[in-house]
Amino acid sequence: MDNGKEARPELRSGRRVLITGATSGLGRGMAVELARRGCRVALTGRRRDKLAAVVAEARAVSGAAAGAACLELAGTVTDPGEVRRQYARVKDAWGGLDWAILNAGVADSMDAREFRAENYRWTFETNVLGVAHWLEAVIPDMVKAGGGTIAGIASLAAYRGLPANGAYSASKAAVVTMLESTRVDLAGTGVRVVTVCPGFVKSEITDRNDPRDMWWLLETQDGVRRILRGIERGDRLVHFPWQLSTFMVHVAPNIPAFLYDWLVTRMRPRSKRPYADESRR
Numbered sequence: 365m366d367n368g369k370e371a372r373p374e375l376r377s378g379r380r381v382l383i384t385g386a387t388s389g390l391g392r393g394m395a396v397e398l399a400r401r402g403c404r405v406a407l408t409g410r411r412r413d414k415l416a417a418v419v420a421e422a423r424a425v426s427g428a429a430a431g432a433a434c435l436e437l438a439g440t441v442t443d444p445g446e447v448r449r450q451y452a453r454v455k456d457a458w459g460g461l462d463w464a465i466l467n468a469g470v471a472d473s474m475d476a477r478e479f480r481a482e483n484y485r486w487t488f489e490t491n492v493l494g495v496a497h498w499l500e501a502v503i504p505d506m507v508k509a510g511g512g513t514i515a516g517i518a519s520l521a522a523y524r525g526l527p528a529n530g531a532y533s534a535s536k537a538a539v540v541t542m543l544e545s546t547r548v549d550l551a552g553t554g555v556r557v558v559t560v561c562p563g564f565v566k567s568e569i570t571d572r573n574d575p576r577d578m579w580w581l582l583e584t585q586d587g588v589r590r591i592l593r594g595i596e597r598g599d600r601l602v603h604f605p606w607q608l609s610t611f612m613v614h615v616a617p618n619i620p621a622f623l624y625d626w627l628v629t630r631m632r633p634r635s636k637r638p639y640a641d642e643s644r645r
């Protein structure tokens with residue numbers, strides 16, 4: 365969806381791109397695609413074995429591309445000190461970034477009848493503060509350089525409170541408004557801020573859902589293609605697929621609460637499987 369375009373920023377050979385959460389799903393897909401195009405990619409994630417495998421894959425596909433390079437930055441987005449150290453490594457290697465794709469995220473369902481504040485803390489530390497830590501790191505240098513693109517991966521779940529996913533919906537709503545305020549503040553500096561709201565895309569997050577709860581589920585590569593194309597087109601907001609985004613962005617926010625509650629109570633998701641790797645929780 366196009367909501368006001370800016371100068372067309374292309375992800376081409378030599379571009380210096382950070383992708384947080386590159387060990388699986390959309391982040392991994394973007395890392396490999398951008399390496400294939402010859403971009404320099406700095407990749408983060410906590411699972412060292414998976415990160416090493418993605419870095420190896422990125423190096424293999426970019427083999428022939430001029431200017432390609434890959435930085436392996438194992439660690440968490442939840443620790444501001446660690447994020448500062450990771451960014452320092454990027455600056456040492458490349459002097460800065462042209463693009464920062466803030467993608468790392470988690471999701472776990474919780475019915476409010478078994479409310480655990482810890483679920484909110486964990487989700488917000490990753491999905492919201494993880495983005496904020498990276499914004500703090502990259503904004504000053506991008507503003508100084510007079511250019512750069514920051515893309516945050518939010519979700520269509522941001523637009524209304526989804527059943528059994530309060531922490532996730534609330535965290536993504538926070539990401540949407542955080543990025544909007546950041547975009548307004550950075551207007552005129554040359555730094556673009558893009559908010560990306562995907563619908564359902566195959567990944568380790570959605571692998572744990574019951575397939576019957578996911579409408580218009582996209583293949584990972586299709587999601588990757590739509591995200592990169594939307595950002596490159598110069599859009600401020602990237603929403604997809606149109607069937608779900610029309611409902612979540614334009615219809616759902618205008619439905620009165622009684623009607624929304626009636627409708628969504630009937631759409632309560634089936635149970636979500638826990639993370640296979642408990643250390644990710």
Ligand SMILES: NC(=O)c1ccc[n+]([C@@H]2O[C@H](COP(=O)([O-])OP(=O)(O)OC[C@H]3O[C@@H](n4cnc5c(N)ncnc54)[C@H](OP(=O)(O)O)[C@@H]3O)[C@@H](O)[C@H]2O)c1
Pocket residue numbers: 384385386387388389390391408409410411412414439440441442467468469470471490494517518519520561562563564565566567568569570644
């Ligand atoms: N798939 C969808 O349908 C969908 C829809 C809307 C929005 N999104 C958003 O898209 C983004 C990517 O998710 P995905 O669907 O591709 O799921 P995924 O396969 O589970 O990928 C999530 C990535 O985030 C990383 N991550 C999680 N916690 C982290 C932490 N504390 N520090 C650093 N990295 C961390 C994970 O790596 P480690 O575990 O190795 O750290 C992994 O690389 C998320 O922000 C998600 O909310 C996804």
